[in-house]
Amino acid sequence: MPRTGATTAILAAVLFGLSTPLAKLLVHDLSPWMLAGLLYLGSGIGLGLVRLLRLLTGSRKRNERGLRGAEWFWLLAAVAAGGIAGPVLLMFGLTATPASTASLLLNLEGVFTALLAWFVFREGVDRRLVAGMIAIVAGAVVLSWGGAVSLDGGWGPAAVAAACLMWAADNNLTRKVSLADPADIATIKGLVAGTVNVGIALTLGDGLPAAPTAAAAMLVGLLGYGVSLVLFVVALRHIGAARTGAYFSTAPFVGGIASLAIFGEPLTVGLAAAAALMGLGVWLHLTEDHDHEHDHEEMEHDHPHVHDEHHRHHHDGPVTEPHTHRHRHVRLRHRHAHFPDAHHAHRH
Numbered sequence: 001m002p003r004t005g006a007t008t009a010i011l012a013a014v015l016f017g018l019s020t021p022l023a024k025l026l027v028h029d030l031s032p033w034m035l036a037g038l039l040y041l042g043s044g045i046g047l048g049l050v051r052l053l054r055l056l057t058g059s060r061k062r063n064e065r066g067l068r069g070a071e072w073f074w075l076l077a078a079v080a081a082g083g084i085a086g087p088v089l090l091m092f093g094l095t096a097t098p099a100s101t102a103s104l105l106l107n108l109e110g111v112f113t114a115l116l117a118w119f120v121f122r123e124g125v126d127r128r129l130v131a132g133m134i135a136i137v138a139g140a141v142v143l144s145w146g147g148a149v150s151l152d153g154g155w156g157p158a159a160v161a162a163a164c165l166m167w168a169a170d171n172n173l174t175r176k177v178s179l180a181d182p183a184d185i186a187t188i189k190g191l192v193a194g195t196v197n198v199g200i201a202l203t204l205g206d207g208l209p210a211a212p213t214a215a216a217a218m219l220v221g222l223l224g225y226g227v228s229l230v231l232f233v234v235a236l237r238h239i240g241a242a243r244t245g246a247y248f249s250t251a252p253f254v255g256g257i258a259s260l261a262i263f264g265e266p267l268t269v270g271l272a273a274a275a276a277l278m279g280l281g282v283w284l285h286l287t288e289d290h291d292h293e294h295d296h297e298e299m300e301h302d303h304p305h306v307h308d309e310h311h312r313h314h315h316d317g318p319v320t321e322p323h324t325h326r327h328r329h330v331r332l333r334h335r336h337a338h339f340p341d342a343h344h345a346h347r348h
Contacts, residue, residue: 005238006286009247012231017254019224021262026220029213031206033091037198038209040083042218043226044190047183054183064181065302065324074176075185082170083193089163091200096156103144105160110137112168113245121172123240123340132284133242136249139277142270143252171245175236179302182233186226194221240340246285250278293335302326 019039027035067075094102114133117123177185208214235244253274259265304322307313313327 042221
C-alpha cells in the first residue's frame with residue numbers, strides 16, 4: 001500500500017505537470033481565469049459522467065463507497081478553502097504581485113501542506129522526510145526563479161501566500177475523507193472550483209470561448225485535473241498529506257520536460273539542477289523506513305481493503321479483493337514499517 005501511494009502521487013504529478021504546457025497552447029485564446037475554470041469544469045463534468053456510468057453498471061458497489069456523516073463537513077471545508085478562498089485570494093494577490101515573485105510564492109503550497117500535516121494533523125515526521133521535502137521544494141524554487149523577487153505592495157504577496165495556505169488546508173482536509181470514493185471527491189471539487197473561476201472570469205468581463213476551444217480545455221482538465229486529483233486522493237489514503245504533497249511538488253519539473261518537446265525550449269542549467277534536487281528528494285522519500293512499535297486502538301469503519309495483517313475479519317462467503325464493507329478492528333500492538341494511513345494515525 002505505501003508503494004501504491006507513492007506511485008499514484010507521482011502519476012498525479014505527471015498528469016498535472018503535462019497539463020501545464022498543454023494549457024499554454026490555449027492561454028492565447030482564453031484569459032487565465034476562464035482557462036482555469038474550464039479546466040476544473042472539465043474534470044468535474046467528465047468525472048461526473050464516469051460516476052454516473054459506474055452507478056448504472058453497479059461497479060462502485062464492489063470497490064468504493066460514498067461520503068458519509070461527518071465526511072461531508074470535511075469535504076465542504078476543503079472545497080471552501082481550496083475551491084473558493086484559494087482562487088479568490090490568488091486573483092487579488094496577482095493584481096499587486098510581479099509574475100516572478102508569484103511563481104516563487106506558489107511553491108509555498110507544498111511547504112504549508114507538510115507543516116499543517118506535521119504540526120496540526122499530527123502525521124509522523126523524521127529528518128529524512130524533512131530533508132526530502134527541502135530538496136523537492138528547492139528544485140521547484142530553482143525552476144520558478146525569475147531572477148528577481150519583489151515584495152513591494154505587501155498585501156499582494158501576502159494574498160498569494162494565503163492562497164497557498166488555503167490549498168494546503170484543502171489537501172489536509174481532503175485526506176480526512178480519502179476513504180470515500182476519490183471520483184466523488186474530485187467531481188465535487190472540480191465543479192465548485194470550475195464554477196468559481198468561470199464566475200471570476202465573467203465578472204472581469206471575459207466572454208465564453210468558442211465550443212472547440214472550450215472542449216479542448218475541458219479535455220485537458222479531465223486528465224490533468226480530474227484524473228490527477230483522483231490519483232492524488234488515493235495517495236492521501238495510503239501515505240498521508242505531507243508525503244503526497246511532496247511527490248506532487250515535482251509536477252513543475254514534468255511540465256518543464258514536456259515543454260522541451262512541445263515548444264522546443266532549450267535544456268537549461270536550472271532544469272538540470274531541479275531534476276537533481278527533485279530526484280534526491282523523491283529518493284529520500286521512497287527509501288524512507290518508518291518502523292517502530294505502535295498501538296492500533298479498537299475501531300470500526302468502512303473502506304476498500306484486502307485481507308492483510310490489519311484486516312483479519314471473517315466472511316461467510318467468497319469475497320473479491322479489494323472489497324468494501326463496514327468492519328471492526330480489535331486492539332493490536334505490533335511493529336512494522338508503516339505510513340500515516342487510516343490505520344496508522346497515532347502520534348509520535
